[in-house]
Amino acid sequence: MARFTYRIDRYFSDTEDWGIENDDARGTENYDGTAKEYAKEIAQNRYADLLSLDQTGEWRILVWDGDTESDEDDIDALHLFTVTEEDLKPRGGRPKIGNIVSVAMGDTLPKVDAYAQENDIKRAEAIRTLVTVGLAPTENLVWSVVRGESPDANAVEPGVAGIDIPEAISAWAASHGLNEADPDVYLLVTPEDEAGEVQGEIAYTTLTASRADADLVREALLIEQAQTCTADEKTG
Known part of the structure; x- marks a missing residue:
């Protein structure tokens, strides 16, 4: 505790x-x-x-x-x-x-x-x-299966954002090569309105998520962007 x-x-x-x-x-x-x-x-x-x-x-x-x-x-x-x-x-x-x-x-x-x-x-x-009814707002998230580094992607790994991977996404990603035997293949996620080109992308799909999860992804994106700016300033 x-x-x-x-x-x-x-x-x-x-x-x-x-x-x-x-x-x-x-x-x-x-x-x-x-x-x-x-x-x-x-x-x-x-x-x-x-x-x-x-x-x-x-x-x-x-x-x-x-x-x-x-x-x-x-x-x-x-x-x-x-x-x-x-x-x-x-x-x-x-x-x-x-x-x-x-x-x-x-x-x-x-x-x-x-x-x-x-x-x-x-x-x-x-x-x-x-x-007695579910009224929580939703938002679309774009999921990408990626191979290799993608430093310019405006997306984060779900674990970094602190969100669970839906079963539907797990099954879809597995069909596109995501498995523990190949550590170079991994998942990225981003809100639909933030989605852009992802280097090394094998496949992508869109799935509706809760606004709470979407906000966690946005928060993680902001943190990564801030860290990138700080690193650029130190090396600049």
Whole structure:
């Protein structure tokens, strides 16, 4: 069991800068997992809250190992996510999550939290249970089977992003030469709107994923790009 400190920041367009969302947007907790997993769970819970409140915007979760919030340069995990107007739209003719919560629980988060506490579940799970339908937004990811180095590819390995490889992708990749006996062949993944030429690409396919997984891939891309820029500056 580890102990982490977190902070939830929102991007404020008027100042074009990040700032803590409110006084309740920070805390310290024990957690059975990694800092990255903890940041992802906080993001998922906050995302569900924002859907229920019909709020749009950009947020980030910063996590530090231990009891103390430190500088942003010293974070142990970072998770970025957005809520758009598209996310708030009904899916398949169903009412928005906020409307369902309003009917089921009076549209008050304290009642949602009471239900979560009573049933010993997370807030996001409580909302999912109450709405009884899956309304999580999705996004297309492009998967590539690659042989050899591809340093200019705007894509990352799924393990680096911290996402699981879907069974359908595993089977598809195996049919295109991915196997443990050939370490030169591997998988890369990227959001569809970020996809481009991949050196050494054997085959590619597109599969719908959760927005949470897509955000993890985008986060990993940003980190790799930052590391590449830092390395270029040192050698330049």
